[in-house]
Amino acid sequence: MAAARARVSLPIFRAKNPSPITESCLRFARLLIIEKHFSSSASTDIPLLQKLLKAPVSRIKATLDSEFSSESTEFPWADLLTSLNSSAPRKANLVIEWKLEKLGRENERSHDSYAQLISLCESIKNLPTAMLVFSSMEAQGVKPTSSVFNALILTSLSSGNMLTALSLFEIMERSEGYRPDSDTYNAFILAYAKSGNQSATEAWLTAKVASGFSADAQTYAFLILSCVKSKNFEDAQRYYEEMMSSGLIPNESVFQNMLLMYCKQRNLSRIKEILKFILKGEYRIDRNMAKKVVDLYLELGLVEELEELLVNLTESDQSSAVLSLFHCSIIRMYADTDRLDDVEYSVGRMLKHGIAFSCSEDVEKVICSYFRREAYDMLELFLERIKDSHKLTRSIYDLLGAGYRRAGLMEKLNMLVNEMKVAGFV
Incomplete structure (x- = not known):
């Protein structure tokens, strides 16, 4: 990692007197406990969601006890928590507390169970609770693993706390049993890519490769994302061509970002080319990306070309x-x-x-x-x-009425007025 450290210029926080792992994480938790919690929304049809929304805070854990006599590994906990957190963050946190208490009562020894619970903290961007889960895991005598630390790092990044994420990375570097793995590096590569920081994205990739991990299709997707975000389209094209020539199969994210870039460049031939790849690979086009294409074609008045695209999409x-x-x-x-x-x-x-x-x-x-x-x-x-x-909306009825009136079609106008009465617009 020394070679990688020389090439990677990152603001890694270094403590003068490193403290034990548990104390470090608890320190971070105390520092973060006053942070503003962010909420995210997600739509879900989970019946339990409505029960928890209607239940008072004091009954949340009792409601969960009545619903689950044993742990359900297939239940969509992340969807439930994301939806619940958007309107009742305290209740979402209680759900995680309930799950943590169950692990304690059952004397759970699997680090995967704790990693999964920390990942649920990521879905509601609650880093203090994630740190609490980590401390509870150690109190049970369960040693941390790379997957547990990766979950903590992802939660830190989702909460917008880069300093904590970098500090956790340093703890992993100094450890023997939970060194940074490919997923650890990918977490930072994606975080910087999302922010459009191309230089940091590339620096973390350099560190990843220097540590013995290869650049895979996902890594290229992150690189292309960072280039598109930073409007460095030449490098995005270079990475895309490099990826294709190396035999790696692009994922939907790559195609979506390349399509977005070509729309910004108004490059119709490239748009057709990328759409051809998408359709041949049986990928699905995101509606937002489709709108970029449609808006460009509308602006240029290319209806025949849109017709051709519609046939292929159908x-x-x-x-x-x-x-x-x-x-x-x-x-x-x-x-x-x-x-x-x-x-x-x-x-x-x-x-x-x-x-x-x-x-x-x-x-x-x-x-x-x-x-x-x-x-x-x-x-x-x-x-x-x-x-x-x-x-038909009120605006449509008004448009029809104005048109019939201008045309002198009074019979149609009278019929329209009667129809509006039935629809409750008059």
Whole structure:
């Protein structure tokens, strides 16, 4: 590690008089106990979530006792805690305390159990509780492992406490039984990559390789992420090509970040190339990334190219949200240029695939196009086609009313007013 230390310029904290492991971790816990806790939200349909939200704080542990007579390894604890923490962080912490007390009563000796519990602290970004779990583990006579320290480091990083994470890394370096492993280095590489600090990301990779660990596909994904975040697109392209030439298979993160970069560069040929890789590899496209592509094509007015992409996406296993985005964008482009035949065809194609309009704005654009072309009968047919899949909003009713009034279609206007009354808008 000495060679790596020479090449890695990182702000590693070094204590003058290193104290035992337990004392170090407890010191960190005391320093962090006053830190602001961050909350994160996640959607879940876990029935227990609603029970815990409704239960008073004093009944949280009793509620858990009634639900679990024995430990359930398959229960989605991370999802539960993330959702619970978003509105009731104290209750989320009590869930972890309950699980820790169970480990103590059962005299649990498996370090994996404690590592998993610390990882749950990461999901709610609660480092003080993670330190408490670590201390309880040592009190049970369970010796720490690299996986336990890695969980502590990840919790520190998720809490935004780099100093503690680096201090824990130093403890691992000085140890004999829980030296830093590949996952330890990856934790820091990812943390710096997310912040867009390319130099630190590369420095930690240098240290990882110098310690005998190879650069794998995940490492390249982190490097590319750091380059895209720091807008160093030339290096991102270099790492991507290096990765491909070495025979490593890119993951979804790599494709997503490269796609984002090509959209920023407005590089249509590269966008097609990366989408081809994604579809051939049966990867799924994130909706946010899909929107970047769609927005660029909309800006450039490339509806035919969007049509081609939609065909390819439909033949692959993409989410309905992504497909809806492409369908609606194509319809919007046709509506903006009053290509009503293409609008009609595109709407029919979308509905045939079981996809509805995702926003009222797209419906309004189609309606405006019909009004501009004075195609009132076609408008009626369009409204009839979408009535079962898209509920008309007040703004749509107002748009229709204004259009009928300008066209002098009083009979249609009167019918619309009656319909609005039934819908509760009048």
